Amino acid sequence: MIDPATISPAFVVWLAAALALLGRRVGAVAGITACGVASWWVLTVPAGTSGEWAFLEFAIIPVAVDPASRVTGLAFAAFGVVAVGYLSATGADCWHLSAALTYAGAALWAVFAGDWLGLLVGWELMALASTLLVWLHGGDAVRVGFRYALVHAIGGALLAAGLAMHVVAQGGADALHFGDGIAGGLPALTVAAGVGINAALIGVHVWLPDTYASPHVGASVVLSAYTTKLAVYAAYRAFPEGNLALAYVGGVMAVFGASYALAQKDARRLLAYHIQAQVGYILAGIGIGSALGIAGAFAHLFNNVLFKGLLFMVAGLIVIRAGTGKLESGGRLGRSSPLLVGMFLVAAASITAVPGTNGFISKGMVLDAALEGGHTPLRWLLLIGAVGTIASFCKFGYYASRRGEDRLLADATLAQAITMIPVAVACLAIGLWYAPFFDLLPASGDWSTDPYSQRHLLEKFALFAVGATAFVLGRPLFERLEGGIDVDAVRDPLIFEGARTLTVGVALVFGAVSAADHGLRRRAFAAATDPVDVIARRLPDEAGERYREHSRDIAGTIGIGPNRRYRYAVLIVCLAVALLIGVGAR
Structure with missing residues (x-):
C-alpha cells in the first residue's frame, strides 16, 4: 500500500487542474476538494523526509516536512479552497480554473520539496502557469503578461545559475539539499537576485502592480497568495541563519511599498504595492534570524495570504460592480453592500494590525524581534511602514465609500460571500486565539511573546493616531497623485x-x-589560385617581371603547381587504388 506521506499534495491539485478542463462546475468542485485534501495532508503528515529519487548523481527528496514548510503549505492549500471558489463565483471559465490549480499545485510542490532542484522545478512551473493565468484575460493583460513572463524568466535563470555555482562551491551529492543555506559569495548574491525578483525587491518590483491590476479579478486573488510568498520561503532556505542586509532591504520595502500605495487610486494597484510592503516585514523577520524573528516572519506570511487575499476579493467585487478599478470613478460602498463593507473592515483592520486581528499578532512578533536584537533603525523603518499602511487604508476606505459616483454598489452574492466569510473569520480567530497558531510556527519552544502587552497596545494606539493624522493632513496631496512615478x-x-x-x-x-x-578570404583565394601573381606584385617592378618570366619556364600552367593533365592522372590513380582496396576488402 502506498504511504500518503510519500506523495506530494501537489499531485492531487494537478489532477484537479486536469479535471477542470471538463467544465467550470467540474473544475470548481474538483479544485475545492483537492485543496481541502491537501490542507488535511499538510496538517496530518508527520515531520521528516519521505522518498528519494535518483537524478544523475543527486538524490532528490520529493517530500520534506518541517514547521516552515508546514505553515507555508497550509496557507497555500487552505487559501486555495476559497480562491477556487471565488474564481468560480466571479465567472471565471474552466481555463482560468485549470491554470490557477496548476499554479497552486506548483507552489505546493516547491514548498514541500526537500532540495533546491525540486524547489526550482516548482518555481519554473509556477512562472508558466501564472503567466497563462494572466494572459487568459486578454486585452491589456496580454502585454502585461509578456513583461511578467520576461521578468520571471530572468529570475528563474538567476536562481538556477546561483544554484549551479553553489553545487560547484560545495561539491558532493548532497549539495542540492537545503542544509545550512547557500554558499557565500557569488552563489549567494546570484540566488538572492533571483529570489529578489519574485519577492518584488525595490527596482525589480514594477511587474507586481502592473500584473496584479490587469487580469480577471479572480486571477488577482490567486496571484496575491503564491509567487511572492514562495520567494520569501526560498529566502529562508537560502539564509536560514538570517542576514542583516536582507532584513534592512525588507525594512526599506515596507516604507517604499506603503508610500507608493498612498499615491494609487486604482484599488488593485494600491493592494499590489502593499504586497511589497508586507513582504518587507517578512524579509525583515527572516533577515533578523532569531527564533522570534523567523517565527514572526512565517506567522506574517500565513496571515498576509489571508488578509491580502480578502482585500483582493473585496477589490475584485468593486471592479465587477463599478466596472472599473478606479476608486473615485465607480460607485460607493455603503448601506446597499453591508457584507462588502464588513469584509473590507476586517481585512483593513488585519493589514493595519488592529488589536484582535491576525496582523496585530504577527507584526508585533517581527517588531519585538527587531527590538530584542537591538536593530533600532530597522524597527523604525517597520514602524514608518506601518504608519503608511494605516494612512493608505484610510484613503482606500474614504475613496471607496465617499468619493465614488453617487450610486451605491450591490452587495456580494451568496456564492461570493461563502468564499469571503471564512477568510474574515480566520483573520479574527488567529488574532484572538493565537496559541494554537503559535504551535505551528518554527522553533515554537525557543521563543515567547505577549501580543497584548501594554507596550504593544500603546504603540499601536500611537501608530493609528499618527497614520490617521497623516491621511487627514496629506489628503490634498493624495488628491493630486495619480500613481506616482515609479x-x-x-x-x-x-x-x-x-x-x-x-x-x-x-x-x-x-x-x-x-x-x-x-x-x-579573398586574398587567400587569390594566393591559392595564382600564387605567382600574388608574389610578383609584392616584389619591386623589375624583380616581379623577372619572377614571372622565370615561372613560365617551370612545368605547370599556374606557376609552380602541377598542370591540369597531371592532376587528372593523379585523381584517376587514387580512384583506382580505392576501388581495388574496396574489392579486396570484400
Whole structure:
C-alpha cells in the first residue's frame, strides 16, 4: 500500500487542474476538494523526509516536512479552497480554473520539496502557469503578461545559475539539499537576485502592480497568495541563519511599498504595492534570524495570504460592480453592500494590525524581534511602514465609500460571500486565539511573546493616531497623485537606450569582423589560385617581371603547381587504388 506521506499534495491539485478542463462546475468542485485534501495532508503528515529519487548523481527528496514548510503549505492549500471558489463565483471559465490549480499545485510542490532542484522545478512551473493565468484575460493583460513572463524568466535563470555555482562551491551529492543555506559569495548574491525578483525587491518590483491590476479579478486573488510568498520561503532556505542586509532591504520595502500605495487610486494597484510592503516585514523577520524573528516572519506570511487575499476579493467585487478599478470613478460602498463593507473592515483592520486581528499578532512578533536584537533603525523603518499602511487604508476606505459616483454598489452574492466569510473569520480567530497558531510556527519552544502587552497596545494606539493624522493632513496631496512615478519611468528608457546602443555597437563590431574576414578570404583565394601573381606584385617592378618570366619556364600552367593533365592522372590513380582496396576488402 502506498504511504500518503510519500506523495506530494501537489499531485492531487494537478489532477484537479486536469479535471477542470471538463467544465467550470467540474473544475470548481474538483479544485475545492483537492485543496481541502491537501490542507488535511499538510496538517496530518508527520515531520521528516519521505522518498528519494535518483537524478544523475543527486538524490532528490520529493517530500520534506518541517514547521516552515508546514505553515507555508497550509496557507497555500487552505487559501486555495476559497480562491477556487471565488474564481468560480466571479465567472471565471474552466481555463482560468485549470491554470490557477496548476499554479497552486506548483507552489505546493516547491514548498514541500526537500532540495533546491525540486524547489526550482516548482518555481519554473509556477512562472508558466501564472503567466497563462494572466494572459487568459486578454486585452491589456496580454502585454502585461509578456513583461511578467520576461521578468520571471530572468529570475528563474538567476536562481538556477546561483544554484549551479553553489553545487560547484560545495561539491558532493548532497549539495542540492537545503542544509545550512547557500554558499557565500557569488552563489549567494546570484540566488538572492533571483529570489529578489519574485519577492518584488525595490527596482525589480514594477511587474507586481502592473500584473496584479490587469487580469480577471479572480486571477488577482490567486496571484496575491503564491509567487511572492514562495520567494520569501526560498529566502529562508537560502539564509536560514538570517542576514542583516536582507532584513534592512525588507525594512526599506515596507516604507517604499506603503508610500507608493498612498499615491494609487486604482484599488488593485494600491493592494499590489502593499504586497511589497508586507513582504518587507517578512524579509525583515527572516533577515533578523532569531527564533522570534523567523517565527514572526512565517506567522506574517500565513496571515498576509489571508488578509491580502480578502482585500483582493473585496477589490475584485468593486471592479465587477463599478466596472472599473478606479476608486473615485465607480460607485460607493455603503448601506446597499453591508457584507462588502464588513469584509473590507476586517481585512483593513488585519493589514493595519488592529488589536484582535491576525496582523496585530504577527507584526508585533517581527517588531519585538527587531527590538530584542537591538536593530533600532530597522524597527523604525517597520514602524514608518506601518504608519503608511494605516494612512493608505484610510484613503482606500474614504475613496471607496465617499468619493465614488453617487450610486451605491450591490452587495456580494451568496456564492461570493461563502468564499469571503471564512477568510474574515480566520483573520479574527488567529488574532484572538493565537496559541494554537503559535504551535505551528518554527522553533515554537525557543521563543515567547505577549501580543497584548501594554507596550504593544500603546504603540499601536500611537501608530493609528499618527497614520490617521497623516491621511487627514496629506489628503490634498493624495488628491493630486495619480500613481506616482515609479522606477520604471527611469529604468525602462535606460534599459532600452542601453540595449539599442549595445545592439548598434555589436552590429558595428560584427560588420568590421565580417569585412576583415571577407578580405582575408579573398586574398587567400587569390594566393591559392595564382600564387605567382600574388608574389610578383609584392616584389619591386623589375624583380616581379623577372619572377614571372622565370615561372613560365617551370612545368605547370599556374606557376609552380602541377598542370591540369597531371592532376587528372593523379585523381584517376587514387580512384583506382580505392576501388581495388574496396574489392579486396570484400
